[in-house]
Amino acid sequence: MREKLPRLTDRLHLGDGLEVSPVCLGQVMDPDVVSAAYEAGINFFFLTADMHWPRYEPLRKGLRALLKKKGVRDRLVVCATAYVTQPDFCEMPFEEALEALPELRRLDVLSMGGVYPADFSGRLPVYRRHRQTRFLGSAAVGASFHDRPTARLALEHALVDLAFIRFNASHPGAARDLFPFLPPRRSARLFGFKSMDGYVDPRRLDALGLDPQSWRPRPVDHYRFALSQARLDGVLVSFTHPREVRALSDALSEGPLDESAQSYLVTLSHADQGEAA
Numbered sequence: 001m002r003e004k005l006p007r008l009t010d011r012l013h014l015g016d017g018l019e020v021s022p023v024c025l026g027q028v029m030d031p032d033v034v035s036a037a038y039e040a041g042i043n044f045f046f047l048t049a050d051m052h053w054p055r056y057e058p059l060r061k062g063l064r065a066l067l068k069k070k071g072v073r074d075r076l077v078v079c080a081t082a083y084v085t086q087p088d089f090c091e092m093p094f095e096e097a098l099e100a101l102p103e104l105r106r107l108d109v110l111s112m113g114g115v116y117p118a119d120f121s122g123r124l125p126v127y128r129r130h131r132q133t134r135f136l137g138s139a140a141v142g143a144s145f146h147d148r149p150t151a152r153l154a155l156e157h158a159l160v161d162l163a164f165i166r167f168n169a170s171h172p173g174a175a176r177d178l179f180p181f182l183p184p185r186r187s188a189r190l191f192g193f194k195s196m197d198g199y200v201d202p203r204r205l206d207a208l209g210l211d212p213q214s215w216r217p218r219p220v221d222h223y224r225f226a227l228s229q230a231r232l233d234g235v236l237v238s239f240t241h242p243r244e245v246r247a248l249s250d251a252l253s254e255g256p257l258d259e260s261a262q263s264y265l266v267t268l269s270h271a272d273q274g275e276a277a
Contacts, residue, residue, distance in 0.1 A: 001230060001256060005228070005253075006252065007041065007249075008040050009021070011043075012189060014077070014109070014140050015141075016140065018108055019077070020043065021041060021044045023037075023042050023235060023237055024191060024237065025236075026236050027052075028058045028238065028239050029239070029241070030241055031062035033244070034059060034066050035066050037245050040249055043077055044076075044077050045059070045076065045079070046081065047060070048080070049080045049081060050084055051083040073103075076108075078107055079107075080107045081111035081144060082094060082113055086122075087122050091135070094107055108137070108139055110138045111142035112127060112143040115146060140161035144193065145163055148165060152181060155182055156181075156182070162191065163190050165178065165193070167232065168196065168225070169222060169262075171197060191235060192236065195222050195225070195236075199217070217268070220248050223251065
């Protein structure tokens with residue numbers, strides 16, 4: 001477990017010379033979130049190159065506005081992900097993403113979305129070639145894994161520079177079958193996604209009969225839950241309003257959750273799903 005949580009202004013080395021914040025901003029509802037995140041210290045942004053394209057328009061709009069500021073582009077690291085699995089089609093989505101947002105000038109990280117064992121071996125050589133040739137200016141390759149054994153293999157052998165895995169109060173399995181097997185020092189970075197899965201609305205807690213005096217975790221406490229794990233380098237986040245950036249920054253300063261608090265969040269999540277913890 002971590003003794004303290006990372007700050008938005010911290011930087012992690014990634015790939016070939018990139019420096020990224022431990023919080024990566026993905027989908028937003030309000031384009032103004034992008035500038036608020038940047039001003040707070042977040043320099044890492046996650047875009048789709050194909051699937052969910054309409055949902056990322058507010059993020060693209062926010063990036064367009066931010067990139068109008070002089071000197072900003074070289075301080076940003078943008079990760080674009082493509083979900084297409086056929087090796088022959090692992091270039092065009094990124095080219096189209098850059099055409100749609102030419103202000104970026106390059107894509108710093110190219111990532112495979114929704115990776116399973118059956119498609120990883122076919123996609124990986126294409127992405128490693130992208131990394132070697134600096135395709136579209138990329139300096140790192142990543143993958144969003146939906147299978148933890150495959151993620152473990154990729155991290156142990158540094159097959160990618162960046163791995164995303166699902167880890168939250170509703171899906172805490174990585175604490176048992178992934179984190180304990182990873183060396184504390186490794187070149188590949190590991191970020192969590194879907195951290196908010198498992199959050200239980202206070203009204204739902206009332207319906208479940210939770211004692212009114214019991215702790216009612218805030219949404220940001222679920223990011224604390226994820227980042228309390230020392231093997232997790234960072235998290236992918238989604239915000240609806242600029243004020244949530246400050247809320248996360250303040251929450252991180254409160255420090256990690258202890259094991260009992262983490263277990264409590266898992267118990268609440270299981271109760272919400274009608275399962276035993």
